[in-house]
Amino acid sequence: MAVLALDAKYNVFRTPNNPQFRTLYLRRRSQILREKSTLDRDPTLLKEYLKIRSTLLSQRYGLPSTFDQSEDSLFKHYQHHSQQQQQQQEDINRMQEEFLERFRLDDQQPIITPTSLAGASRAMAGEQTISENYSFSGVHHIFDQHKMAGKSIDCVKFAHDDKSRLACCSLDGQISVCQLVPPPATVICLFQGHTAGVYDFSWSLSNDTILSCSADATSRLWQVSSGQCLRVIPNPNGSEVLSCLFQPANNNLFATGDARHTLQIMNLSTGKVVKGGISNLSGSVQCLCFDSSGKLLWAGDSKGYVTSFLFDLISGRLIRAKKLHISDGHSVTSICSRSWLSRECRDPSLLVNCSNNMLSLLRLVYNEGGLQIRRRLPIRQRTHNIRSTFCPIMSFRTGICVVSGSEDSTIYFFDVTKESKYCINTLQGHSGPVLDVSFAHDESLLASSDSTGVVIVWKREQR
Structure with a gap:
């Protein structure tokens, strides 16, 4: 009673x-x-x-x-x-408007789009077509230090603005840092400490540390020069940490996503969740992506949703903005953002992999704080966590190129501006599903990893 x-x-x-x-x-x-x-x-x-x-x-x-x-x-x-x-809701709405105002497109100023008549741009690009630009002369190096364990390499990334260093993480619980140039290419450091598979990692802005996350329910901070583990941060939920990412404007903060549907902003110094920096998603948090300013965060989950958040740089607080359903019951496995697709195309976009055999290009609608599906491209993806990326150089050419792995062991290059014949190149050499791809900042090298534990570094043709 x-x-x-x-x-x-x-x-x-x-x-x-x-x-x-x-x-x-x-x-x-x-x-x-x-x-x-x-x-x-x-x-x-x-x-x-x-x-x-x-x-x-x-x-x-x-x-x-x-x-x-x-x-x-x-x-x-x-x-x-x-x-x-x-009143609190009005304050949040005002904060959203102030943040999104800087992204509004000026209606009085026409948006320049790529055109075949842009002769000056073609001349600056050396008259090369986009397919000619992304042709490769062969393999620079193959790394197989994780192959004996028989575990996949889920993530591979070049260091920021540095084509000489490449890192990859494996489900064998280890992280490798490799030196590519000057030759010969070699493994310079092996991080050992996680007691279960490593799903994801992130380079710090200065490239001196790496943040990793694992199925052992921890995130770890590593010193690249020595391979020493500087800090172990247990997940407060005690569940597998599936994704992690440094906050680009403040590397003392980082985001993690776990198997219990929780997105968290954590303080590296204290190892604790930031006040107001936690949110629950529809499914397990498979992937994370910040925009270049660090003021927008996107999270993809196992139920097929991409959720947008506003990020307060001072407090670390998250404010949920919009939510887009990509595919019912199919996991979103990768998100990559670009503020400008090309020098002639002002169109901020996201590139999203989903396990419905589709690679999706999303347009950012900043004046609404939301996302719209602009384009879908077919790839083979049903069971693996496949990732993709924008080609890093903003080209003067007609066309916009993206690269994705696939479960048919092939690397695909797509021109997302074409309605037909959009596949402009493929690379074949892996013996298992290609899980991740990463371009060096100058596009001279492309790294790809697969489910058998092999990383191939491809050399682009110089014209």
């Missing part, structure tokens, strides 16, 4: 526009308490339960733990709380 009395105390706040449901709620609560509750047989448990439930209810309805129970007073307090919530 004490529990029912507590629920009745707050009943005036439930469904204020539909008072008939209040009685129905109390009846159902009474039925459940009679059938399943053991609280009345344990006074200590009952006291603790009442304390916790009172706290939760007071937080839910914005009330102190003790208050005037007269109905007039309750309604006044409820109205005041509603006004506070409305």
